[in-house]
Amino acid sequence: MTTTNPYTPFLSEIKAVIKHTDIEYTFRMTFSGDAKPGQFFEVSLPKFGEAPISISGIGENTVDLTIRRVGKVTAEIFENYVGDSLFLRGPYGNGFSIDNYIDKEIILIAGGTGLSPVKGITDYFSAHPKKTKGFTLIAGFKSPNDVLFKADFEKWKKNLNVILTVDTPIDGYCGKSGMVTEYIPSIPVKNIDDAIGIVVGPPMMMKCTIDELLKKGFKEANIWISQERKMCCGIGKCGHCKIDDTYICLDGPVFNYTKGKFLKD
Amino acid sequence: MGYQINKTKMNTLFTDLLENYTIYAPKRFVGGGTFADTDCIRYGEISTLEEIEFSEKSDYSFKEVLLPISETLFYFTEAVMKESDPPLKEAIVFLRSCDLHSLNRLDTIYLKNGPVDPYYKRLRDHTHFILMGCENTFENCFCVSMGTNQSTNYDAYIKVTAEEVLIDSHWNLLDQALANAQPFTVVPDSVSINNISVEIPESIPQSVFDSTLWDDYTARCIACGRCTFVCPTCTCFTMQDLFYSDNGKAGERRRVWASCQVDGYTDVAGGHAFRENKGQRMRFKVMHKISDYKKRFDNQMCTGCGRCDDICPEYISFSNCINKVNALVKEENR
Amino acid sequence: MLDLNTKKIKKNAYRITKVRGETASRIRIPGGLLTADLLPKIQEIAETYGNGRIHLTTRQGFEIPGIRYEDMDAVNTLLQPIIDQLEINQVIPGKGYTASGTRNVSACIGSNTCPFANYNTTDFAKKMEKEIFPNDLHFKVAFTGCANDCIKTRMHDFGIIGMTEPQYDKDRCVNCQACVKACKQKSVDALSVENYKIVRDAAKCVGCGECVINCPTRAWTRSTKKYYRLVIMGRTGKRNPRLAEDYLVWTDEAAIIKIVKNTYKFVKEYIDTTAPGGKEHIGYIIDRVGFKEFEKWALDGVEFDEKTIVKGPVYWSGPHYD
Numbered sequence: 028m029t030t031t032n033p034y035t036p037f038l039s040e041i042k043a044v045i046k047h048t049d050i051e052y053t054f055r056m057t058f059s060g061d062a063k064p065g066q067f068f069e070v071s072l073p074k075f076g077e078a079p080i081s082i083s084g085i086g087e088n089t090v091d092l093t094i095r096r097v098g099k100v101t102a103e104i105f106e107n108y109v110g111d112s113l114f115l116r117g118p119y120g121n122g123f124s125i126d127n128y129i130d131k132e133i134i135l136i137a138g139g140t141g142l143s144p145v146k147g148i149t150d151y152f153s154a155h156p157k158k159t160k161g162f163t164l165i166a167g168f169k170s171p172n173d174v175l176f177k178a179d180f181e182k183w184k185k186n187l188n189v190i191l192t193v194d195t196p197i198d199g200y201c202g203k204s205g206m207v208t209e210y211i212p213s214i215p216v217k218n219i220d221d222a223i224g225i226v227v228g229p230p231m232m233m234k235c236t237i238d239e240l241l242k243k244g245f246k247e248a249n250i251w252i253s254q255e256r257k258m259c260c261g262i263g264k265c266g267h268c269k270i271d272d273t274y275i276c277l278d279g280p281v282f283n284y285t286k287g288k289f290l291k292d
Numbered sequence: 293m294g295y296q297i298n299k300t301k302m303n304t305l306f307t308d309l310l311e312n313y314t315i316y317a318p319k320r321f322v323g324g325g326t327f328a329d330t331d332c333i334r335y336g337e338i339s340t341l342e343e344i345e346f347s348e349k350s351d352y353s354f355k356e357v358l359l360p361i362s363e364t365l366f367y368f369t370e371a372v373m374k375e376s377d378p379p380l381k382e383a384i385v386f387l388r389s390c391d392l393h394s395l396n397r398l399d400t401i402y403l404k405n406g407p408v409d410p411y412y413k414r415l416r417d418h419t420h421f422i423l424m425g426c427e428n429t430f431e432n433c434f435c436v437s438m439g440t441n442q443s444t445n446y447d448a449y450i451k452v453t454a455e456e457v458l459i460d461s462h463w464n465l466l467d468q469a470l471a472n473a474q475p476f477t478v479v480p481d482s483v484s485i486n487n488i489s490v491e492i493p494e495s496i497p498q499s500v501f502d503s504t505l506w507d508d509y510t511a512r513c514i515a516c517g518r519c520t521f522v523c524p525t526c527t528c529f530t531m532q533d534l535f536y537s538d539n540g541k542a543g544e545r546r547r548v549w550a551s552c553q554v555d556g557y558t559d560v561a562g563g564h565a566f567r568e569n570k571g572q573r574m575r576f577k578v579m580h581k582i583s584d585y586k587k588r589f590d591n592q593m594c595t596g597c598g599r600c601d602d603i604c605p606e607y608i609s610f611s612n613c614i615n616k617v618n619a620l621v622k623e624e625n626r
Numbered sequence: 627m628l629d630l631n632t633k634k635i636k637k638n639a640y641r642i643t644k645v646r647g648e649t650a651s652r653i654r655i656p657g658g659l660l661t662a663d664l665l666p667k668i669q670e671i672a673e674t675y676g677n678g679r680i681h682l683t684t685r686q687g688f689e690i691p692g693i694r695y696e697d698m699d700a701v702n703t704l705l706q707p708i709i710d711q712l713e714i715n716q717v718i719p720g721k722g723y724t725a726s727g728t729r730n731v732s733a734c735i736g737s738n739t740c741p742f743a744n745y746n747t748t749d750f751a752k753k754m755e756k757e758i759f760p761n762d763l764h765f766k767v768a769f770t771g772c773a774n775d776c777i778k779t780r781m782h783d784f785g786i787i788g789m790t791e792p793q794y795d796k797d798r799c800v801n802c803q804a805c806v807k808a809c810k811q812k813s814v815d816a817l818s819v820e821n822y823k824i825v826r827d828a829a830k831c832v833g834c835g836e837c838v839i840n841c842p843t844r845a846w847t848r849s850t851k852k853y854y855r856l857v858i859m860g861r862t863g864k865r866n867p868r869l870a871e872d873y874l875v876w877t878d879e880a881a882i883i884k885i886v887k888n889t890y891k892f893v894k895e896y897i898d899t900t901a902p903g904g905k906e907h908i909g910y911i912i913d914r915v916g917f918k919e920f921e922k923w924a925l926d927g928v929e930f931d932e933k934t935i936v937k938g939p940v941y942w943s944g945p946h947y948d
């Protein structure tokens with residue numbers, strides 16, 4: 028039989044581990060195939076299970092996976108990654124197509140780990156600032172202790188408009204606070220008909236943010252979102268990620284809002 | 293080619309086939325039903341014609357032959373990850389017309405939606421399908437409405453009469469085995485009318501999703517999942533990884549049937565469930581069967597076998613729900 | 627002028643009532659299930675010889691009051707087709723019931739209708755009736771389909787409660803845990819999950835079958851063999867009413883029939899013939915001669931199934947008014 032088995036994971040070396048918080052680490056993994064921001068891998072731990080994890084950065088023969096420790100599989104990754112490799116399968120999903128955003132004004136709004144799938148987009152425009160007519164990143168975290176990618180923020184601040192805000196500040200924090208939505212009205216946009224909005228985060232945050240962008244005059248067709256759902260296979264078989272006639276794992280997780288708004292669980 | 297042979301010859305043929313094939317057919321499991329002294333008709337291995345239950349519809353469908361309820365994908369030892377072995381023998385499956393149409397739905401998901409599923413394919417490619425005719429409709433069938441009451445793409449059709457066995461073969465192997473049998477014109481029995489008929493709207497407006505129609509099911513459905521487990525076209529599964537408790541070093545990864553009706557189906561880490569409400573689960577299932585699948589693949593997912601209506605312990609009728617949706621859409625379009 | 631042998635009359639299943647000159651006829655319906663065509667026959671007796679009324683007795687019989695003692699022969703004639711159709715053992719055909727001491731063997735509706743039942747209670751009740759009736763000794767036997775005990779077997783001398791030994795096919799299990807929830811919420815919490823499959827604590831399991839009823843995939847099914855819990859010596863009454871206690875768990879039909887029949891021999895041997903009316907109830911006899919002696923008689927020649935658990939010696943509670 029010659030059919031290759033898409034369920035068979037491959038071994039990927041852990042090149043580096045970047046610790047953001049106690050429960051959120053970025054694992055830099057060897058990978059030399061094509062990968063796009065917004066796509067994801069199934070991290071596949073024999074005897075423990077699999078977890079879909081977004082690509083949070085793309086380098087020379089590496090991909091970054093930023094993982095939050097929440098349950099069985101993710102805990103096992105954190106406990107035993109010292110084995111210095113992980114099984115992966117993927118990449119899966121459509122991912123963001125940077126081409127859609129080139130030479131446009133962009134507001135990218137991310138909540139919490141939602142920054143992972145769009146971090147690649149930010150990295151790209153930070154590296155190629157000429158390819159955008161204005162790039163604003165609004166990133167919201169629960170508290171200053173939850174902020175991810177601190178070093179990257181320092182880098183991005185140099186040539187992008189970066190707003191980093193936390194829901195609940197703590198003593199000694201002197202950055203911005205409040206919901207991401209509060210910052211949207213004041214972002215200057217020259218050509219609203221052509222401006223791009225990209226929104227990723229928890230379901231309620233996404234809903235409010237999109238409402239705010241629409242209120243500001245963004246066209247539905249210019250808003251892009253990434254959806255997370257329960258996944259067991261990543262390849263259109265298990266059914267868990269299906270909404271309407273859409274399989275998030277195959278057709279998403281990135282959707283244009285004109286399509287995404289109809290997705291009803 | 294059509295043939296007529298006697299039952300003894302047929303059983304001899306079965307014996308020969310068993311050398312290389314496992315034969316699966318609906319079988320009566322006496323005392324195997326839900327309640328005391330009730331039977332269950334479901335798929336099992338058979339070796340004689342007499343073991344096949346021709347007179348009643350099976351409670352569970354043939355799908356468990358191609359999609360085992362619990363199927364190991366990999367075995368793990370400390371160092372090695374090993375794909376599970378396929379069965380040694382090929383398979384023959386007896387099934388009715390609606391189920392043969394359902395095979396197409398399984399193929400679509402497992403062979404066409406995304407990459408080919410090798411575990412399904414390795415069973416599917418080595419399975420032959422024998423059609424069982426339907427002289428009369430069973431209680432809840434609506435195959436006529438779904439256009440699944442007749443089939444032609446079988447490897448063979450077999451009908452057992454009082455004395456004889458009639459066979460229509462599309463399969464060389466059988467033609468060779470029956471070379472000396474009496475030729476006979478055999479046309480599969482099929483029904484042209486059911487007790488139940490459904491009308492499915494061409495397109496279903498978004499408003500139906502938000503209709504109060506679904507609220508009725510919120511309190512009625514107990515989320516047991518029976519309707520989807522018996523369904524020949526439901527394909528969902530969940531992965532299970534485990535290590536054998538003895539040493540923790542060896543283990544396996546398997547997939548088991550899942551149901552969008554059962555708790556946990558949409559649960560993600562942290563405890564959020566995307567579809568908690570049972571009425572909404574009903575809406576999700578119904579829409580998958582009569583709308584979502586069709587939008588993606590051009591034919592209806594449901595094949596009208598009626599098993600979901602046969603089994604629901606709360607007497608929730610799927611076919612009646614389709615007709616309620618249809619009435620609602622008609623109302624909206626007026 | 628009436629000149630009656632009340633003892634004979636009572637044995638013939640007629641009652642000496644508080645109304646002078648009037649008796650009442652008791653019709654036994656073993657297993658409590660009858661075909662509707664018998665009802666007009668009962669109606670005819672009540673309307674022809676009784677006062678037109680029928681009492682439904684506690685233990686699933688009919689009692690027809692208001693019958694003149696003179697009409698007992700005629701009533702016996704009308705009773706014959708009922709006795710025949712219900713296949714009641716009878717010594718002299720046409721002469722009514724041969725005894726009344728051993729009461730109607732009653733049963734809940736069981737697997738005829740009830741989803742919880744683990745066996746056909748009526749069939750077993752009828753079988754028992756065939757084995758023990760007619761007999762003048764006062765025995766009450768009742769059959770119930772499951773531990774819900776709708777017939778209240780625990781108020782009987784012998785109560786038979788249906789059990790099944792759930793059979794688990796792990797390859798059919800989808801880990802929905804419907805069985806675990808059912809066992810926990812409706813029964814004894816004997817199930818747990820290990821490696822996504824179900825583990826049954828056999829020592830805890832009461833064989834109620836809730837897991838089988840609730841499993842959506844037939845991963846749980848019933849054992850081919852039927853099992854029973856035999857509870858003994860429950861009673862109501864003036865001195866020491868009490869609930870029957872477990873004697874055997876996971877026992878079978880043959881053992882139960884043998885034990886009940888053996889108990890007749892035990893009672894015959896030990897009954898206090900000087901008691902009022904020569905009547906002493908089994909439970910009090912056991913209290914008097916001791917459980918060990920009863921058990922010696924009861925188990926004579928009994929062969930247990932390998933699963934059977936014997937819970938003797940049995941102790942009872944209940945208030946003592948004496």
Ligand SMILES: Cc1cc2nc3c(=O)[nH]c(=O)nc-3n(C[C@H](O)[C@H](O)[C@H](O)COP(=O)(O)OP(=O)(O)OC[C@H]3O[C@@H](n4cnc5c(N)ncnc54)[C@H](O)[C@@H]3O)c2cc1C
Binds near residue numbers: 093099143255256561
């Ligand atoms: C497209 C996509 C991208 C994601 N990207 C990231 C990321 O970059 N970083 C990150 O930390 N998390 C990400 N998640 C969430 C992550 O997949 C879950 O947190 C993870 O599966 C939890 O697994 P667990 O075994 O530790 O938790 P448990 O609670 O033990 O979960 C058990 C199983 O449930 C399923 N499951 C649970 N939660 C989710 C979920 N949210 N989404 C999908 N399946 C789930 C998985 O099959 C998992 O194996 C992403 C999810 C999706 C769908």
Ligand code: HEM
Binds near residue numbers: 652863
């Ligand atoms: C002279 C002796 C007795 C007579 C004539 C007698 C008669 C009866 C009759 C006619 C019934 C109704 C039966 C039926 O529905 O089929 C009955 C019920 C009953 N009898 Fe007696 N009885 C006698 C002694 C006893 C004794 C000694 C006890 C208890 C120790 C007893 C306990 C009961 C109970 C509890 C019932 C209710 C039925 C039940 O729930 O089991 N009786 N009796």
Ligand code: HEM
Binds near residue numbers: 776777778
């Ligand atoms: C679906 C659930 C149930 C149904 C449909 C049901 C139905 C019935 C019916 C029809 C009767 C007969 C009543 C009569 O004689 O007039 C009965 C009696 C009885 N039931 Fe249930 N029952 C159910 C559950 C239970 C449960 C869970 C228990 C105990 C825990 C129980 C205990 C009894 C008892 C003790 C009786 C005897 C009634 C009496 O003495 O009047 N039942 N039941």
Ligand code: SF4
Binds near residue numbers: 519522526593601
């Ligand atoms: S939805 Fe019901 S009628 Fe349709 S194929 Fe499934 S079980 Fe059969």
Ligand code: SF4
Binds near residue numbers: 266
């Ligand atoms: S109806 Fe539910 S269980 Fe069946 S295939 Fe669709 S999502 Fe899966």
Ligand code: SF4
Binds near residue numbers: 513514516604605608
């Ligand atoms: S519809 Fe019926 S069979 Fe399906 S989950 Fe609900 S109660 Fe169970």
Ligand code: SF4
Binds near residue numbers: 814834
């Ligand atoms: S038979 Fe009853 S007690 Fe035993 S495991 Fe099943 S539900 Fe629990």
Ligand code: SF4
Binds near residue numbers: 799804
């Ligand atoms: S109810 Fe059946 S399928 Fe569900 S967990 Fe129990 S045994 Fe498994």
Ligand code: FES
Binds near residue numbers: 258267
């Ligand atoms: S994750 Fe299995 S179908 Fe999408």
